[in-house]
Amino acid sequence: MVRPRAWFQSVSGDPERYPLNEVLYRDPKTGALLEVVHDLEALKARTPAAWMKTFDERYGRTSWPYGSGVWSKHEWVQPHVAPENVVSLYEGNTNLFWAERYGKKHLQLEDLWVKQCGTSHTGSFKDLGMTVLVSSVKQMISEGKPIRAVACASTGDTSAALSAYGAAAGIPVVVLLPKGKITAAQLLQPMANGALVCALDTDFDGCMRVVQELTKDPTIYLANSMNSLRVEGQKTISFEIVQQFDWEVPDWVLVPGGNLGNVSAIAKGFLEMKEVGLIAKLPRLVCCQAEKANPLYLAHQRAIAEGRDLQESDFEPMVAGETLASAIRIGNPVSLPKAVRALVACRGLVEQASERELAEAVARADRTGMFNCPHTGVALACLEKLVARKVIGADERVVVVSTAHGLKFTEFKAAYHEGRLPFESSLANRPLEMGSDPAEVVAELHRALDAVVP
Numbered sequence: 023m024v025r026p027r028a029w030f031q032s033v034s035g036d037p038e039r040y041p042l043n044e045v046l047y048r049d050p051k052t053g054a055l056l057e058v059v060h061d062l063e064a065l066k067a068r069t070p071a072a073w074m075k076t077f078d079e080r081y082g083r084t085s086w087p088y089g090s091g092v093w094s095k096h097e098w099v100q101p102h103v104a105p106e107n108v109v110s111l112y113e114g115n116t117n118l119f120w121a122e123r124y125g126k127k128h129l130q131l132e133d134l135w136v137k138q139c140g141t142s143h144t145g146s147f148k149d150l151g152m153t154v155l156v157s158s159v160k161q162m163i164s165e166g167k168p169i170r171a172v173a174c175a176s177t178g179d180t181s182a183a184l185s186a187y188g189a190a191a192g193i194p195v196v197v198l199l200p201k202g203k204i205t206a207a208q209l210l211q212p213m214a215n216g217a218l219v220c221a222l223d224t225d226f227d228g229c230m231r232v233v234q235e236l237t238k239d240p241t242i243y244l245a246n247s248m249n250s251l252r253v254e255g256q257k258t259i260s261f262e263i264v265q266q267f268d269w270e271v272p273d274w275v276l277v278p279g280g281n282l283g284n285v286s287a288i289a290k291g292f293l294e295m296k297e298v299g300l301i302a303k304l305p306r307l308v309c310c311q312a313e314k315a316n317p318l319y320l321a322h323q324r325a326i327a328e329g330r331d332l333q334e335s336d337f338e339p340m341v342a343g344e345t346l347a348s349a350i351r352i353g354n355p356v357s358l359p360k361a362v363r364a365l366v367a368c369r370g371l372v373e374q375a376s377e378r379e380l381a382e383a384v385a386r387a388d389r390t391g392m393f394n395c396p397h398t399g400v401a402l403a404c405l406e407k408l409v410a411r412k413v414i415g416a417d418e419r420v421v422v423v424s425t426a427h428g429l430k431f432t433e434f435k436a437a438y439h440e441g442r443l444p445f446e447s448s449l450a451n452r453p454l455e456m457g458s459d460p461a462e463v464v465a466e467l468h469r470a471l472d473a474v475v476p
């Protein structure tokens with residue numbers, strides 16, 4: 023068989039190739055983003071049926087490292103990383119949840135699924151990309167590259183994932199955080215995993231400037247989302263979705279978008295599978311933004327007003343406002359050029375949700391057995407709007423990508439149920455305060471149960 027190969031290439035269209043084991047974050051000529059390009063002809067040397075069989079045989083098993091959802095697609099992700107250098111916490115293989123009750127009750131949709139990517143080691147789907155980045159670093163170290171540490175400027179899920187994978191690999195991690203602007207919960211994961219946690223007297227953008235300065239030193243490797251290796255792990259979401267549907271492609275995939283790496287990654291997964299023949303069509307993609315941080319939504323509206331496809335020139339950066347969906351509070355997304363291409367290729371849409379809409383969508387879905395984070399709430403609220411407008415039809419198969427575990431965002435849930443948000447929480451559910459007399463408690467409970475509306 024022809025050996026699978028991949029390399030970095032600029033998204034600017036420049037044909038020059040760069041090896042994946044080089045410390046490189048941007049196109050050295052133009053500064054444009056890089057992406058990992060796979061030799062799809064080499065992957066075609068095996069038939070689609072043979073790939074599906076291989077993937078199905080590896081799925082969820084213990085043969086290292088192929089049981090991981092990401093590394094079961096090794097040849098398509100990072101073929102140059104040797105199995106002994108893979109740093110895996112058995113990420114991926116997440117539940118594709120049939121949202122039967124939520125779909126039927128609120129949307130008249132029979133075929134609605136939620137891909138629970140946040141049911142993962144650090145509680146968010148960032149694990150999928152981080153296993154690839156840290157494994158690639160371990161590969162470089164094994165080849166003699168003098169890398170001392172990996173670093174990122176993040177306040178939330180990225181720093182948690184980097185800290186866990188760094189600790190698993192024994193590679194030092196530096197996390198730069200804006201002092202006083204993050205919650206205890208967001209701090210705890212990197213602290214517990216032994217990262218060097220730096221609280222800087224600045225905001226997130228200030229931390230970003232520092233980490234870029236810090237990683238000019240090639241011995242400190244930059245893990246922020248301009249690093250295109252992470253996309254290779256995130257794209258396995260698409261592989262898992264079709265694999266879980268016995269290699270059928272859904273009609274729609276909705277994903278919340280901030281820095282826009284993930285909407286690009288999901289499209290990349292589907293496009294590569296289609297090119298090699300594992301699937302015959304592409305789903306339509308929806309990038310779901312919070313109204314407070316909606317620059318791509320506004321760009322898409324400009325394109326619609328002119329009756330044409332989205333272009334990069336439609337985009338204007340903005341200062342993102344405060345939103346409950348804090349992980350997508352981004353006004354100038356780094357992966358914009360990739361996202362524009364992804365949306366055009368997958369006949370994509372961009373929708374938005376207000377704070378009230380996202381919080382109420384979370385509450386409605388939670389009442390049917392889920393436990394959603396606010397970002398997943400943005401995607402659910404956008405789904406509700408697209409179904410109401412009949413853009414998404416009742417007989418279509420829809421997948422919502424849930425990006426984090428609700429348990430990482432308990433402050434948001436507490437504020438909702440305690441009625442502390444700046445709008446009415448229509449499904450607030452507070453504990454009933456009761457005495458200790460059994461007869462009185464039972465009588466009160468009977469009254470309360472009579473009032474329960476499932």
Ligand SMILES: *Cc1c(COP(=O)(O)O)cnc(C)c1O
Pocket residue numbers: 146147148179180278279280281282283284285349350395397425426
């Ligand atoms: C990172 C993240 C997103 C957004 O992904 P982008 O690639 O930045 O668009 C959404 N939800 C959660 C929970 C995240 O951590």
